[in-house]
Amino acid sequence: MRHRTLWIIVSLAAIVVAGACNSRSDVPPVSIIPEGGGAAANAIGETGTSTVSGSITLQGTPPAAETIRMNSDPVCVKAATNTETEYYVVGDGGGLGNVFVYVKEGLSGSYPASTETVTLDQQGCRYTPHVFGVQVGQTVQITNSDPTLHNIHATPAMNAEFNTGQPIQGMSMERTFDEVEVMVPFKCDVHGWMNAYVGVLSHPYFATTGPDGAFDLSSLPAGNYVVAAWHEMLGEQTQNVTVGDGATAEVSFTFTVG
Amino acid sequence: MRWLHYYLSFCAAASLLLIVAGGLVTSTGSGLAVPDWPNTYGTFMFAFPLSQMVGGIFYEHGHRLIASTVGLLTIGLSVWIAVVEPRRWVRRLGWTALAAVVIQGLLGGITVLYFLPAPISISHAGLAQLFFALVVSLTLFTSPGWRSGSPAFAARDDRVLSRLALAAPVVIFGQILLGATMRHTGAGLAIPDFPLAFGHLLPPEWTAGIAIHFAHRVGALAVTTIALATAGHLLFHHREQRELTNPAFLLTVLVLVQVGLGAWTVLSGRQVAVNTAHVAVGAVTLATSLVLALRVHRSWFGDASGDSRRASRPAVEAMGSGSEARA
Known part of the structure; x- marks a missing residue:
């Protein structure tokens, strides 16, 4: 009887584990996949001397930033230098910050991952930067x-989900992403x-705007592109842009709120 | 035996506290605040400093500590029952509780390590309710009233009551599973208004989330109907059976409170305390319906006076339970 009971428990546990493993393959569909930007052709992608630059502006009055209550962790209360929500970072003249601007379509070939390491810091119980970009294979x-x-x-929806603890100040870890995905939330x-x-x-070819809303995508080859601007609260806008060799094309996005 | 009953009552209270703690984990979105398991941030869980139980860790790690305590209590429960309880089926229920708590712990660990997959989280929520109901049942079975009292009511004499009493815990548990599905698939506010749905009696459009949410509302209607019908039936036909009318009226009150909490959960945008109270009252509602069902069908259990059987137990076991190993 004792052995039979034990085997029943072990079997149930095995079934549960198997079920959990299977559920990991049930990945939800990706929300946004840049088509041209995500192409993985064998040829090395071209670089050039063209630039797409412009600005993002916000029309309307955004909700006022709220003060975050960090009382659940006294260390955060002491360490925090910024306790305002960052949903709308608006500069003088209506420039909108924390907008991720990138070439969504029009590029061909593959681009080697940058060797530059991008740092995501947890400081004052906030993430710095709040919005940023990396290439596939680039180290974060x-x-x-x-x-x-x-x-x-x-x-993420396309990349592997991870959840790792950093209990000690100064701890650091490195991660890379294998799939194109805009955006991966942390x-x-x-x-x-x-x-x-x-x-x-x-x-x-991507950039994140500061409070002035300005962006600059340089070293592009001449061509026709779809440029996209993504904001965490306002979604994504796209525009078609044509830029000649060595030229600069101006493109502006206006998000509306309220 | 009386002390065992008191101990089981304590275990039931601890199990309810554990359900509250689990409800707080999901209500505050803290399920993954401790990314590892069974350790906590690489530290043996009982050695994790209390000073670091901040933010979501307070809820998740607190839930684990209470769960561990309930696990230890359950070991004590099953062993104590095995030692002093003469009824074989009660002893088996004690071991079943131990198996359930072990599986529940594994489900809790798996759901953390695999980032809260809905099927596992829903199973974890459902088994928690079953475990609590089981401990409450054991508390009932070891109560002086159950053990010494002869069946004052025979379910075969009132088929309607028998069926209503049996249907209640089944429907309530189904309703709890629907609620858990809603909770763990993020459908809690899929219909943002109450009592209407998007201003209509029926939702004008359907998604999976809306369907689950709406099914939970329909389930609430079914549970309320059964509770009211049971209480009404007892009031008209068995008013003198206090051991039945009391839980029936309590069940009715709990169901009405639970409907109010459900509405409040939606209207408050899933306020943490309200949302968690909804989970806890759901558990108490299930347990109450089970107590009522067991008391209605008390005669099925025969003479449940363990002490009177104890003297003859060795002979009974010698005849037919050679494979039943008693620790």
């Missing part, structure tokens, strides 16, 4: 500069207000 170094513990939980489940987004592309 995730660092905990806080004297408290964080977990780094990436919730969150800290310990501190529910902490979130960040990374755009993963197969090419280096």
Whole structure:
């Protein structure tokens, strides 16, 4: 009887584990996949002397930034230098920050991953930067500069999900992404207000706007492109742009709120 | 035996506290605040500093500590029952509780390590309710009233009551599973208004989330109907059976409170305390319906006075239970 009971328990546990493993393959469909930008042709992608530049502006009055209550972790209360929500970073003249601008279509060939390491820092119980981009295969170094513990939980649709703890100040880890995906969200489940987004592309033509809303995509080959601008609250806009060899094409996006 | 009953009552209270703690984990979105398992941030869970139980860790790690305590209590429960309980089926229920708590712990670990897959999380939520109901049942079976009292009511004499009483825990558990599915698939606010759905009696458009949410509302209607019908039937036909009318009226009150909490959960945008209370009252509702069903069918259990059987137990076991190993 004892053995039979034991075997029943072990079998149930095995079934449960198998079920859990199977559920991992049930990946939801990707939200946005850049078509041209995600092409993985064998030829090396061209670079050039053309530039697409412009600005992102916000029309209307955004909701006022809210003060984040960090009382659940006294260390955060002490360490925080910024306790305002970052949904709308608006500069003078209506420039909109934290917008991820990238070439969505029009590029061909493959671009080697940049060897430059991008750092995502957890400081003052916030992620810095809040929005950024990397290439497929490019290293992201995730660092905990806080004297408290964080977990780094990436919730991609196409790439592998991960959730790793960094309980000690100064801890660091490196991650890369294998698939093109705009955007991969990061969150800290310990501190529910902490979130960040990374755009993963197969090419280096992307930028994140500052409060002035300006962006600059340089070293592009001449051609016709679809340029996209993504904002965490306002979604994505695209525009067609044609840029000649050595020329600069201006393109502006206007997001509306309210 | 009386002390065992008190101990089981304590275990039931601890199990309910564990359900509250689990509800807080999901209500606050803290399910992955501790990314590893069974350790906590690489530290043996009982050695994890209390000072670092901050933010979501407070809920998740707190849930694990309470769960471990309930696990230990359950080991004690099953062993104690095995030692002093003469009824074989009660002893088996004790071991079943131990198996359930072990599986529940594994489900909890798996759901963390695999980033909260809905089927595992829903199973974890459902088994928690079954475990609580089981411990409450054991508390009932070891109560002086159950053990010493002869069946005052025979279910075969009132088929309607028998069926209503049996249907209640089944329908309530189904409703709890629907609620858990809603909770773990993010459909809690799929219909944002109440009592209407997008201003209509029926949702004007359907998605999986809306369907699950709406099914939970229909389920609430079914549970309310059964609870009211049971209480009404008892009031008209068995008013003198206090051991039946009391849980029936309690069940009715709990169901009405639960419907109110469900509405409040939606209207408050899933406020943490309200959302968690909805989970806890759901558990108490299930347990109450089970107590009522067991008392209605008390005669099925025959003479449940364990002490009177104890003297003859060795002979009974010698005859037919050679494979039943008693620890």
